[in-house]
Amino acid sequence: MPKLKKKTRQMQPSRMLVLGFSIIILTGATLLFLPISSKSGQFSSFIDCLFTATSATCVTGITVLDTFNYFNGFGQGVILALIQVGGLGFLTLVTFINLILGKKLGWSTVKIAASDLTDNALETTPKRLFYEIVLYSFAIEFVGAVILSFVFVPDFGALGIFEAIFLSVSAFCNAGFDLLTATPGAVGLSEYTNNPLVMITLIVLITTGGLGFIVWRNIRHYNKTKRLLLHTKLVLIMAAVMLFVGAAIIFIVEFGNQDTLGQMPVGEKILTSIFLSASSRTAGFPCFDMNDLMPFTKIIITILMFIGAAPASTAGGIKITTVALVVCTVISVLKGREDTYLMGHRIKRDAIYKTFTVIVLSLTLIAVSFTGILMCCEGMSLQKTIFEVVSAFSTTGFSVGASAEMNVPAKLIMVFTMLAGRIGPVTLMTSLIIRKNHNSDKNRILPEGNILVG
Known part of the structure; x- marks a missing residue:
């Protein structure tokens, strides 16, 4: 009698994602912990290495150890x-491993890793999707590195080549790491705000990475399809609005601040304002000490960080599409409509439910992390802590120095916040909840409830 094969139970996709990122982070932290990674040739603090590995994998950019001065070439x-693995996402890693092992790659495997991709992105074969993402990413990063080399090679010699590659990858992946402290006293891009070639190249890299794989593919194949997806249109419009509105506010508020834009020529002020606006949407490259910004500017940057960029991109935040759907839903309610309408389309209610779930869980996570850090570290500034927590959750990387002042428990909270922000609060909560079969609920007839709201 033939034996029946026992059906193996597949791991829940969200848990696979959390587990995958956790393994990558722990592997990176272990390598950074070893003497081969530090310039001193000694073991490092494992907590600081775990913080750094999480910040890199989650493309955040908050650092407690100076990337250039502390770590050697290997580190x-x-x-x-x-940064590269975290920026491209777990999808590329899972796909790459399956291809190396010679396993057949089906959509069941891809959907485990591609929880943030929509059905529109999955209109091609898994292998082709993987090749397109990697090809586009490497091509853009290569061009960016070549352009930056024209500036960094004269400034740093042979080291300038690695500086250009590192900064190009970091900018495209919206990571915020750099090696520019090779120049003593430099704060991020502070030495290059007067160099349009560097600033414009980085703005393009940051913005392109923040648009997302779906938008790239749609634009790439526009000559064939002659159609832009609703998602693509919304992302392009929102990205432009966020970039220039943010830049305008930063320019106006910081115009006379002698510690930031005040001493710059008008052209440099405009370019730096645009760069900071782009960087605020989860890239996190500073142009000066963030503590020197005006209080109102910090509030605007905190809002920009929280919003972030597009879904299925290298950026974090709650995403610009989430904000657009909230605004459209509010407008629809005020107009007495039962459904949400956007650019001539009726939006599915599932998307609206997920939108509000993302916002509620995100705000809850930030509040819990903020409270936990304040409880762990006595005397921490409220303003600095909330700025740092939002930066960690949105995987931006702007820092006002609060992370360096934190103790071990607070740093672990920041590690969790960065991981949750990169994976997404909905995916994280889904991985923690034991799902039951709710198919029986579809056949149940329940009385309709009426609750007064507002």
């Missing part, structure tokens, strides 16, 4: 690899 290479 910097580890950080660069973590």
